[in-house]
Amino acid sequence: MRTKRQIPAIGLGVYKSEPGPVTQDAVREALAIGYRHIDTASIYNNETDVGDAIGDSGLNRADLFVTTKLWNEDQGYDKTLVAFDRSLDQLGLEYVDLYLIHWPVPVLRLDTWRALERLTLDGRVRDIGVSNYMARHLSEILDYAAVVPSVNQIELSPYNYRSRLETIELCREHRIAIEAYSPLTKGRKLDDPVLAEIGSAYGKTAAQVLIRWGLDQGFVVLPKSVHANRIAENFDVFDFQLSGADLACLEDLDEGLATGWDPIDAP
Template sequence: MKETVFLNNDREMPLLGLGVYKLPDDVQAEAAVTSAISAGYRMIDTASVYKNEESVGRAIAKCGVPRKDLFITSKIWNNAQRLGDVQGAFSRSLDRLKVSYVDLYLIHWPVPGCYLSTWKELESILESGRALSIGVSNFDIRHLEELRKISGIIPAVNQIECHPLCYPAELIEYCKAFGIQVQAYAPLARGAYFDNDVMCVLGTKYARTPAQIGLRWAIQKGISVIPKSINPERIRSNGNIFDFNIEDEDMAIIDTLNEDLHTSHVPEDLRDIQF
């Protein structure tokens, strides 16, 4: 089974990674990353606002896997965009991670009046070689269109909430049309579909958990996934999705479950803004 995808700049990215959102910067976060790498994961997704980049850095320093074989993502938060402190925020992320480069650096949210200038700063970071790819997160079509007007560099990735209960088809088709890799955060919907009758029946059919069915569904749609867990067994289970295929008719059945259910929330400092 294909476990990686080539981005629009010919960089190779794993389709599966570990998300570390809300994992505290301590032994717990470090242990989760260590468990994931031991289970075969090679992509770790963090962000400055998660406040656990140091834990991620400790884990990757100790893991025994060469840095070139890992794919590390971080993101710039809203306050640094407003302050125009993009370069400083990026450098601090590198310092906390104890790495000389990241594989992917994202704009975490499209802060109005800031995200276009932030993107230009990311372009210079890309040119410097300190980020091998740059992209965005939580961008809708109109944000991506604005980027296209001012830049010749198309985001390599758009990281959005996506799972069987939340499938923004128009946005995903737009990204595919322009060569932007979609990456799903919260692909397990915080367990919201684990008791769903359809997912349970399909889990029985394929001898998999509903979580594995949901992750495999995304992978077969060409969407990268970054499920979060601190449980070593669940981390291993979430990674065990490359040795089976969901049949086309079952993929279509899962598609019908979409109800635009968002389990994540717009940050407080952006809640009065129309997205």
């Protein structure tokens, strides 16, 4: 049965986290300091390492929230079912908490969604959702779906926010949780003096300011790091809140920065 669950507000991202000990150590470290949410994908090629670290943690599975994603070449009804079995097998888990369509592949995405809906029926997927869906992709799926996506995972930071406003509004209207990926701009803006200045008032770093910004918007935030000190730093954000003036200042940083493929014009 599909059960709507609370999503832990910060998840460790593992995109470009090298397969093997690097990812295993990062996930182990994150779980040890309190993360309960890991965000992987079949295309990241590290589902096995995520699963191994979860197995080693000794934590209760029910306390963890694990997301993986269906890659583009696996879209289509039958291929999706096969790809999901492969992901679950690689993770070594009995179920995933959230399975996402990674990208809105034209033509195939609606059949793919039907397959995800089917996957919710046997308990091996708790929730299903989408990623990189802009407003028009969401409108299409909302017209078609029997099950409304639980989540839309999109790139969001103060540097890339305004072009997403229509999408954010639609998500909120339909109670679709918004997950912010690349919240640290893949590191590109971490030396922006505006972030340092805002952070100094709270004794926080630029990375912490960006993560807090996402939390203050009501997003689930997915920072990635493979370094123990940064994994801890990125989680140490629950003891402050940005002032209205600082939030306004951060919103002025918008420059439509997309650090990867930008779905804004995706058909």
